[in-house]
Amino acid sequence: MDLVSPERPGFEFEDFATLFDYWSGLRNGTSIPGPRDFDLLDVCGMLPDLVLSEVISPDEILVRFMGPSIVERFGYDPTGRNSLLNQTEDMRAFVGRCYWSVVDRPCGAFSRFTNVYSSGRESIAEGLYLPLLSDKSRWLVNLNRVVRFSDWQESGPMTLTAARILDLDWIDLGFGVPSMPASAAS
Numbered sequence: 001m002d003l004v005s006p007e008r009p010g011f012e013f014e015d016f017a018t019l020f021d022y023w024s025g026l027r028n029g030t031s032i033p034g035p036r037d038f039d040l041l042d043v044c045g046m047l048p049d050l051v052l053s054e055v056i057s058p059d060e061i062l063v064r065f066m067g068p069s070i071v072e073r074f075g076y077d078p079t080g081r082n083s084l085l086n087q088t089e090d091m092r093a094f095v096g097r098c099y100w101s102v103v104d105r106p107c108g109a110f111s112r113f114t115n116v117y118s119s120g121r122e123s124i125a126e127g128l129y130l131p132l133l134s135d136k137s138r139w140l141v142n143l144n145r146v147v148r149f150s151d152w153q154e155s156g157p158m159t160l161t162a163a164r165i166l167d168l169d170w171i172d173l174g175f176g177v178p179s180m181p182a183s184a185a186s
Contacts, residue, residue, distance in 0.1 A: 015046050016110075016128045019143045023130045030174050032106050034134035038141060040065070051142040052132075053083055055103045058096040060084070070144060074159040075118040086161045095162050099129070101170075101178040103138035106131040108171030112147070116160045120152045124166070131173075 011017045022043060026033035035054075040047060048069035054062045061083045071077045078085075083099075084092045102109055109129040116122050124147045132139040170177035 011110075011128070013126065013145050015049075015143060015145070016126075019043065019046060019128060019141070020108075020130070023141070032131050032133045032173070035132045035137060035139040036134065038132050038139075046143055049144045051083075051144065053099070053140050053142065055099050055138045055140055058093070058100040061096065061099050064139070073115075073117055073121075073123070073146070076159075083161070086159055088160055088163060091162055091165075094165075097180060098168070099140060101180065102129050102140050103131045103133060105175050105178060106133060107173050107175060107177050109168060110171060111162075111168045112166040113162045114150075114164045114166065116163050118157055118159050122150045122152065122163075124148050124150060 011020070023033060023038075026037045035052075038052075040050075040052075043050065046067075048067045050065070050067045051063065051070065052065040054064050056062060063078050063081055063083050066074075066077060066079050074086075084096055087095050098109060098111075101107060108131070109127075111127050111129070113125055113127070114122055115125055125144055126147055127142050127144045129140050129142050132141055
């Protein structure tokens with residue numbers, strides 16, 4: 001198979017382009033960078049809104065680093081926990097398959113979604129997801145940005161991420177993209 005380097009998507013938010021360019025620069029030819037290649041110090045300006053997750057399976061995605069701005073919005077630090085616990089039960093399987101697709105295909109993803117924080121505040125957010133692969137582990141790096149805060153909602157003790165997925169676009173990194181639908185409802 002003849003693999004090509006990815007073409008950078010056009011991002012409205014400059015940090016998404018910066019992260020994509022940094023990640024692309026870590027590639028050795030067509031290979032995908034590994035977790036050890038990704039140096040948090042190289043992206044320190046993005047750390048407040050960055051998440052690193054280890055993708056064990058479509059049912060187990062462990063948060064390994066969550067930026068302080070996200071922790072503040074969450075109202076707690078979910079580091080070390082399965083991030084799927086922050087989805088509603090009807091969204092967990094879909095979100096797990098999306099994360100798994102990023103590391104298994106591999107491909108990138110760009111999504112717009114709503115979050116409902118433990119405070120009850122709802123936001124519309126965007127996220128860029130890129131794989132970090134080694135022989136022994138599958139990780140993904142995710143940069144988030146709140147586009148706007150909206151209404152207050154009834155909430156529980158935990159933040160619900162991806163309460164609704166508004167858009168999901170796959171990014172071809174030279175290995176194709178999944179054929180799965182762009183929403184849980186499809």
